[in-house]
Amino acid sequence: MIVIKDVARRAGVSVGTVSNVINRPDQVADQTRLRVEAAIAELGYVRNVHARHLRVGHSRILGLLVLDMGNPFFVDVARGAERTAREAGLGVMVCNSNQSAAEEAEYLALFAEQRVRGVLLTPADATGRTVEAFRRHEIPFVLVDRVGTGTRECSVSVDDVAGSTLAVRHLTAAGHRRVVYVSGPEHLQQIQDRRTGALAALAEAGLGPDALIELPTETLDVAAGRDAAARLLGLPRRPTAVFCANDLLALGVLQTLFAAGVDVPHDMAIVGYDDIEFASAAAVPLTSVRQPATAMGTLAGRLLLDELAAEEDGEEHEHRQVVLQPELVVRRSTLGTRVPV
Amino acid sequence: MIVIKDVARRAGVSVGTVSNVINRPDQVADQTRLRVEAAIAELGYVRNVHARHLRVGHSRILGLLVLDMGNPFFVDVARGAERTAREAGLGVMVCNSNQSAAEEAEYLALFAEQRVRGVLLTPADATGRTVEAFRRHEIPFVLVDRVGTGTRECSVSVDDVAGSTLAVRHLTAAGHRRVVYVSGPEHLQQIQDRRTGALAALAEAGLGPDALIELPTETLDVAAGRDAAARLLGLPRRPTAVFCANDLLALGVLQTLFAAGVDVPHDMAIVGYDDIEFASAAAVPLTSVRQPATAMGTLAGRLLLDELAAEEDGEEHEHRQVVLQPELVVRRSTLGTRVPV
DNA sequence: AGGGCTGGATGAATCGATTCAGCGTGCGTG
DNA sequence: CACGCACGCTGAATCGATTCATCCAGCCCT
Numbered sequence: 001m002i003v004i005k006d007v008a009r010r011a012g013v014s015v016g017t018v019s020n021v022i023n024r025p026d027q028v029a030d031q032t033r034l035r036v037e038a039a040i041a042e043l044g045y046v047r048n049v050h051a052r053h054l055r056v057g058h059s060r061i062l063g064l065l066v067l068d069m070g071n072p073f074f075v076d077v078a079r080g081a082e083r084t085a086r087e088a089g090l091g092v093m094v095c096n097s098n099q100s101a102a103e104e105a106e107y108l109a110l111f112a113e114q115r116v117r118g119v120l121l122t123p124a125d126a127t128g129r130t131v132e133a134f135r136r137h138e139i140p141f142v143l144v145d146r147v148g149t150g151t152r153e154c155s156v157s158v159d160d161v162a163g164s165t166l167a168v169r170h171l172t173a174a175g176h177r178r179v180v181y182v183s184g185p186e187h188l189q190q191i192q193d194r195r196t197g198a199l200a201a202l203a204e205a206g207l208g209p210d211a212l213i214e215l216p217t218e219t220l221d222v223a224a225g226r227d228a229a230a231r232l233l234g235l236p237r238r239p240t241a242v243f244c245a246n247d248l249l250a251l252g253v254l255q256t257l258f259a260a261g262v263d264v265p266h267d268m269a270i271v272g273y274d275d276i277e278f279a280s281a282a283a284v285p286l287t288s289v290r291q292p293a294t295a296m297g298t299l300a301g302r303l304l305l306d307e308l309a310a311e312e313d314g315e316e317h318e319h320r321q322v323v324l325q326p327e328l329v330v331r332r333s334t335l336g337t338r339v340p341v
Numbered sequence: 342m343i344v345i346k347d348v349a350r351r352a353g354v355s356v357g358t359v360s361n362v363i364n365r366p367d368q369v370a371d372q373t374r375l376r377v378e379a380a381i382a383e384l385g386y387v388r389n390v391h392a393r394h395l396r397v398g399h400s401r402i403l404g405l406l407v408l409d410m411g412n413p414f415f416v417d418v419a420r421g422a423e424r425t426a427r428e429a430g431l432g433v434m435v436c437n438s439n440q441s442a443a444e445e446a447e448y449l450a451l452f453a454e455q456r457v458r459g460v461l462l463t464p465a466d467a468t469g470r471t472v473e474a475f476r477r478h479e480i481p482f483v484l485v486d487r488v489g490t491g492t493r494e495c496s497v498s499v500d501d502v503a504g505s506t507l508a509v510r511h512l513t514a515a516g517h518r519r520v521v522y523v524s525g526p527e528h529l530q531q532i533q534d535r536r537t538g539a540l541a542a543l544a545e546a547g548l549g550p551d552a553l554i555e556l557p558t559e560t561l562d563v564a565a566g567r568d569a570a571a572r573l574l575g576l577p578r579r580p581t582a583v584f585c586a587n588d589l590l591a592l593g594v595l596q597t598l599f600a601a602g603v604d605v606p607h608d609m610a611i612v613g614y615d616d617i618e619f620a621s622a623a624a625v626p627l628t629s630v631r632q633p634a635t636a637m638g639t640l641a642g643r644l645l646l647d648e649l650a651a652e653e654d655g656e657e658h659e660h661r662q663v664v665l666q667p668e669l670v671v672r673r674s675t676l677g678t679r680v681p682v
Numbered sequence: 683a684g685g686g687c688t689g690g691a692t693g694a695a696t697c698g699a700t701t702c703a704g705c706g707t708g709c710g711t712g
Numbered sequence: 713c714a715c716g717c718a719c720g721c722t723g724a725a726t727c728g729a730t731t732c733a734t735c736c737a738g739c740c741c742t
Binding site: 072075282284 | 342385387388389390391392394395398400410411413416417419420423432434435437450451453454455456477478479563592593595596618619621622623624625626
């Protein structure tokens with residue numbers, strides 16, 4: 001293994017000079033610099049980041065912890081974050097918490113051990129306990145898809161209450177009086193907020209909380225959607241509309257309803273959430289609440305970079321809570337449902 | 342920041358003992374061990390992996406470089422690999438090459454700098470040049486979704502020629518005489534192999550290479566599929582069957598054909614590749630070639646772990662080339678197409 | 683009682699890059 | 713000619729954890 005000392009010997013300079021060539025080339029005479037660069041190339045020298053980080057105290061890696069990379073929504077968030085980080089010369093370590101508080105804690109511990117430069121985090125634990133525990137490591141972090149609790153960190157989120165209100169208002173406007181909410185793990189803030197928004201829209205239409213029939217799921221994927229639809233089919237006085245906590249669930253619901261011969265949208269309206277690319281390619285194109293996923297990743301990355309820059313310059317950094325607005329995309333899955341009077 | 346010395350002082354022992362408590366607790370007297378563990382907990386000590394790695398020479402992180410995390414196929418590969426790695430106490434750093442040889446080289450350089458313990462790699466560059474360049478770092482790696490060239494590394498792949506032969510044979514058996522191949526970047530081995538298999542199936546049916554009409558794409562995503570379908574619509578003597586290099590392309594093709602009023606499968610048959618979960622949930626459920634994605638990730642991880650274990654024990658490791666077999670899943674998108682005589 | 687042994691703890695050397703005080707050279711200026 | 717200064721380069725100290733030779737205390741055995 002080639003180390004800096006080998007390069008120094010080969011180029012006939014001291015190790016300090018080699019380090020300078022790598023880190024502040026303008027402070028080295030051209031002739032020397034060229035000789036060192038040649039030695040680096042000839043020997044195939046790659047600097048050891050562990051030694052570097054040990055010295056400078058922190059790494060050039062960001063941690064990104066999302067709920068589930070199987071969800072294209074988070075893939076888009078990751079894409080945005082990664083691009084921003086790369087422009088600043090930082091690497092990104094992407095991890096899945098699988099919506100589990102335990103795995104979240106485990107990965108945050110990994111990030112702390114790695115002394116990552118900062119963390120972008122979609123919390124899996126609505127109690128905020130693991131996040132609080134992480135704070136003691138003094139690693140800057142930004143919450144993604146979740147509003148910060150105070151002014152102790154930045155956050156980028158999308159207004160879930162507003163989004164689900166849009167979705168369910170669209171259903172009540174079409175005359176639906178009873179709406180199924182295919183939800184998910186209660187410890188996710190998103191699930192709670194989307195319920196709140198749904199109830200608000202129902203209330204606007206003069207409907208009480210019992211107009212919302214909740215079908216909880218353990219996970220937020222297609223299989224869970226299929227399972228929820230099976231339960232839906234067994235409900236007495238079958239409702240005419242389904243609002244799903246995300247598009248994966250909605251796709252699963254759609255598949256099972258189709259297999260059971262229930263015509264969407266004629267017999268049942270479906271609204272999803274996230275507007276992933278596959279929503280528009282579905283058997284029946286899905287009406288969905290669009291979230292600016294890539295923008296969220298980009299913005300979160302930028303907020304984190306700002307905080308890191310401020311820290312390095314010894315300036316004050318003011319934490320910001322950015323809330324983006326979602327948008328309803330109406331497609332065939334909610335058009336023309338026959339609603340019994 | 343709490344370091345090992347602080348823990349040692351607090352527990353009234355030497356730093357060597359603290360290190361022993363962490364790394365070989367059985368060599369420490371119970372009483373001492375408990376005192377040290379208490380000190381660690383009270384101070385919230387987290388060991389610095391950079392210092393550790395500097396000393397021991399390598400990290401406990403694996404690098405995983407895939408073509409595109411936007412493709413659920415690779416998400417499944419990553420899931421399998423990650424689980425295997427975690428069971429062995431290793432972290433995984435997942436990166437996208439975006440099918441670009443340049444980005445591949447960049448990420449491999451990052452892995453080398455990080456001194457990752459090993460790499461799982463889906464090559465973006467069919468020439469194998471970046472992989473060859475990576476070899477000099479002497480970091481063990483396993484090729485994923487690509488057969489190794491020699492006996493210098495392990496590989497896990499799926500027989501792409503066989504898979505595409507299955508797909509196109511299915512089409513010729515249904516009477517199709519001309520097949521469109523929506524392909525992708527030529528520098529991907531998969532694209533070349535899937536063409537080879539398609540041609541083989543056509544030859545079996547007594548059809549020459551001009552029975553395959555190729556529509557190349559720049560990227561392997563839904564948007565590229567939509568674009569290819571637009572070109573397909575403009576072809577003279579419109580063919581009756583489309584074989585897509587992956588399911589994302591097929592979904593895009595399906596969407597555009599649908600929008601243009603072309604009935605699938607009545608007027609056009611479509612076969613995809615990968616059998617991602619969304620293939621079965623599509624507007625018309627897609628016939629597709631199923632690949633054992635998660636198994637591939639798991640297997641690749643295990644081969645890498647074997648190699649690392651052999652290295653640590655100073656044993657010989659024999660490189661293996663595992664080739665898995667794909668399977669055709671027939672769905673509605675290819676059933677009952679009307680083929681002109 | 684003395685020698686040998688063992689389980690347990692110690693502390694110094696080490697990994698590789700960075701950083702900075704300090705040194706030498708050469709140039710310009712008074 | 714002497715002095716001061718700027719520029720380049722050097723080399724040692726440093727980061728934090730690991731490891732291993734070494735030491736110590738206590739115990740057993742003869």
